Amino acid sequence: MLDTPKIDQARLDAFATRAIGDLTAGYTGVMVSLGSKLGLYKAMAGAGPLSAKEVAKRAGCAERYVGEWLNAQAAGGYIAYHGASDTYELLPEQAMVLADEDSPVYIPHAWNVPASMWFDEAKSLEAFRTGKGVAWGEHDGRLSCGSAAFFRNGYRAALVPQWLPALDGVVEELEAGIAVADVGCGYGHSTLLMAKAFPNSRFHGFDTHPGSLVEARRNAEVAGLSDRIEYGLARADDYPDGQYGLICFFDILHDLGDPVAAARHAAKTIAPGGTVLLVEPFARDHVRDNLSPVAQLYYSASTVICTAHAISEGGHMVLGAQAGEARLAEVFRKAGFTHFRRAVETPFNLIFEVRR
Numbered sequence: 001m002l003d004t005p006k007i008d009q010a011r012l013d014a015f016a017t018r019a020i021g022d023l024t025a026g027y028t029g030v031m032v033s034l035g036s037k038l039g040l041y042k043a044m045a046g047a048g049p050l051s052a053k054e055v056a057k058r059a060g061c062a063e064r065y066v067g068e069w070l071n072a073q074a075a076g077g078y079i080a081y082h083g084a085s086d087t088y089e090l091l092p093e094q095a096m097v098l099a100d101e102d103s104p105v106y107i108p109h110a111w112n113v114p115a116s117m118w119f120d121e122a123k124s125l126e127a128f129r130t131g132k133g134v135a136w137g138e139h140d141g142r143l144s145c146g147s148a149a150f151f152r153n154g155y156r157a158a159l160v161p162q163w164l165p166a167l168d169g170v171v172e173e174l175e176a177g178i179a180v181a182d183v184g185c186g187y188g189h190s191t192l193l194m195a196k197a198f199p200n201s202r203f204h205g206f207d208t209h210p211g212s213l214v215e216a217r218r219n220a221e222v223a224g225l226s227d228r229i230e231y232g233l234a235r236a237d238d239y240p241d242g243q244y245g246l247i248c249f250f251d252i253l254h255d256l257g258d259p260v261a262a263a264r265h266a267a268k269t270i271a272p273g274g275t276v277l278l279v280e281p282f283a284r285d286h287v288r289d290n291l292s293p294v295a296q297l298y299y300s301a302s303t304v305i306c307t308a309h310a311i312s313e314g315g316h317m318v319l320g321a322q323a324g325e326a327r328l329a330e331v332f333r334k335a336g337f338t339h340f341r342r343a344v345e346t347p348f349n350l351i352f353e354v355r356r
């Protein structure tokens, strides 16, 4: 007979509380999405204390629904509640996270990613049971639009002011004029930011997902930069040889089924003295050092998105979204690169400079 396991009551209470907190976060995500899509946060931003009726009127929504939503948001600390006046207020810090789409800490679009993960659960169940892959483009459309919008804010805050200057001599080359490849460019937010900052250089974005390329072209057109950015449907190991002075991989290397083939292709198509900019999710080399909320988010997305995509591409080397520096360096060493340096890091990203 098995012994009844001895329960540590304090540990049980702490973990149950933690798990309920995570469950609450899932409910809150739905509220954040509604608040964002209905313009409720924007209606409150900078307006000071408002009654439920005033918020509903400003956003053009039904008052009874808005009242309940406001209470949910106040209970979660997403807005302030003033008991004496029975009013609700979106404080300036909360507005940065919830209402200002250009703020580096704007969150609502990011909830599209777990929404797509839930929507695609049947595909993930099937993938676990069969070992088959799920390609990026097979997911619900909220994956590509949510991740593009989420990454965009980080890129806006850091790519041109911090990451590119951390690479030896690259800003000077971009200013003088070079060809740049953005491999797995998605919606092209990274390409666009670089093209805006460096008018003498030419930019080439490549991706295998036609829907993302449509958005990337549209974004370039809206920004008036279509003459210097060209987007093409191509794999990371077969885009045209442009003798690029800079080849960028923004959050894509670990998604690939054969990252070494992609690195080899970069080695072939890079100009003499050219640089690879590799941006990957922040991770340490071993899972024992990755037991944090940021890693929890990345490992979870990796399970059903990144790992699944790499397997759909043959799964020669499935890095996952928490690859870590040692394994990333090994990919480039195998492809013939001799220089691999961590140029800068943020709580969410590792940024490497790689040369032949």
Ligand SMILES: C[S@@+](CC[C@H](N)C(=O)[O-])C[C@H]1O[C@@H](n2cnc3c(N)ncnc32)[C@H](O)[C@@H]1O
Binding pocket: 136, 137, 147, 148, 151, 152, 183, 184, 185, 186, 187, 188, 189, 190, 206, 207, 208, 209, 212, 234, 235, 236, 237, 249, 250, 251, 252, 255, 256, 257, 309, 313
């Ligand atoms: C996580 S998204 C990153 C997109 C973009 N770089 C960004 O930072 O927003 C990964 C992208 O890689 C693309 N992709 C996946 N496999 C690819 C491959 N073999 N070659 C080129 N692009 C690929 C996907 O279509 C998707 O747009």
